[in-house]
Amino acid sequence: MISVRSVNLSFHHNGVRLPVLKDISFELGAEDSCAIIGPSGCGKTSLLFLLNGLLQPDSGAITITGAPRCGTILQNFGLFPWKSVVQNIALGLSLRREPADTAGKRVKGLLEEMELTGFENHFPGQLSGGMQQRVALARALAIDPEILYMDEPLSSLDALTRERLQNLILHIGRTKRITTVLVTHSIEEAVFLGRRIILLSHRPGQIVRILDNPDAGSRDFRTSESFFRQCSTLRATLARETDESEA
Numbered sequence: 001m002i003s004v005r006s007v008n009l010s011f012h013h014n015g016v017r018l019p020v021l022k023d024i025s026f027e028l029g030a031e032d033s034c035a036i037i038g039p040s041g042c043g044k045t046s047l048l049f050l051l052n053g054l055l056q057p058d059s060g061a062i063t064i065t066g067a068p069r070c071g072t073i074l075q076n077f078g079l080f081p082w083k084s085v086v087q088n089i090a091l092g093l094s095l096r097r098e099p100a101d102t103a104g105k106r107v108k109g110l111l112e113e114m115e116l117t118g119f120e121n122h123f124p125g126q127l128s129g130g131m132q133q134r135v136a137l138a139r140a141l142a143i144d145p146e147i148l149y150m151d152e153p154l155s156s157l158d159a160l161t162r163e164r165l166q167n168l169i170l171h172i173g174r175t176k177r178i179t180t181v182l183v184t185h186s187i188e189e190a191v192f193l194g195r196r197i198i199l200l201s202h203r204p205g206q207i208v209r210i211l212d213n214p215d216a217g218s219r220d221f222r223t224s225e226s227f228f229r230q231c232s233t234l235r236a237t238l239a240r241e242t243d244e245s246e247a
């Protein structure tokens with residue numbers, strides 16, 4: 001469904017070309033769940049932006065079959081502080097000029113699903129981090145996406161809220177049959193949510209390894225032996241990669 005072939009990306013800054021991603025190739029199938037992890041500044045967000053079309057590669061090709069509907073959750077939730085919960089959730093629907101009655105029903109359903117009923121007219125600044133994240137999730141889900149891109153969606157949350165929302169993302173991905181692509185700094189989160197884990201090197205980011213993680217996909221996985229084993233493998237690979245780049 002998503003095919004990335006020999007993709008290179010660089011930015012130009014003050015007349016200097018800064019290579020950011022180098023020779024990236026991978027494929028994801030429908031309903032796959034993928035986590036992208038790597039050192040700070042290695043190009044994870046840039047890769048996500050290439051996938052969702054916000055950036056174009058210098059060379060190589062990204063092919064996504066079937067023109068699927070895509071939702072994106074940006075770092076720090078990306079909510080509009082001056083818009084209410086309802087207005088934030090309805091944003092994608094308004095942009096698509098969805099009739100008010102269908103949009104209203106959809107938003108009401110999502111408010112219930114994300115346990116936000118009663119907070120319709122609150123502004124993001126009046127909500128906890130976990131609630132803001134549920135608003136961001138509701139907004140991304142409002143357009144009924146087939147692919148959901150998430151850029152460190154849970155990084156600013158406390159441990160338990162983070163686990164609850166990881167469970168929610170897992171549940172949503174499975175029940176709504178959405179392909180999910182998640183950028184994260186957390187080894188545990190990558191292993192819990194990614195059936196395929198793409199590990200990038202230091203900038204310019206190259207794929208060091210794609211780890212198959214077929215047991216991801218159930219809540220119980222978090223406490224299983226296989227989970228801890230996969231976390232150790234990923235941690236060791238990440239540490240090795242960081243050491244080599246700093247040597």
Ligand SMILES: Nc1ncnc2c1ncn2[C@@H]1O[C@H](COP(=O)(O)OP(=O)(O)OP(=O)(O)O)[C@@H](O)[C@H]1O
Nearest residue numbers: 011012013020039040041042043044045046047203
């Ligand atoms: N628009 C831009 N113009 C110039 N340089 C940029 C631009 N966007 C990103 N960069 C640089 O490209 C590199 C990769 O950035 P990116 O945000 O993709 O990395 P990241 O792995 O997501 O980082 P982090 O883990 O810190 O969030 C960084 O060095 C960043 O400073």
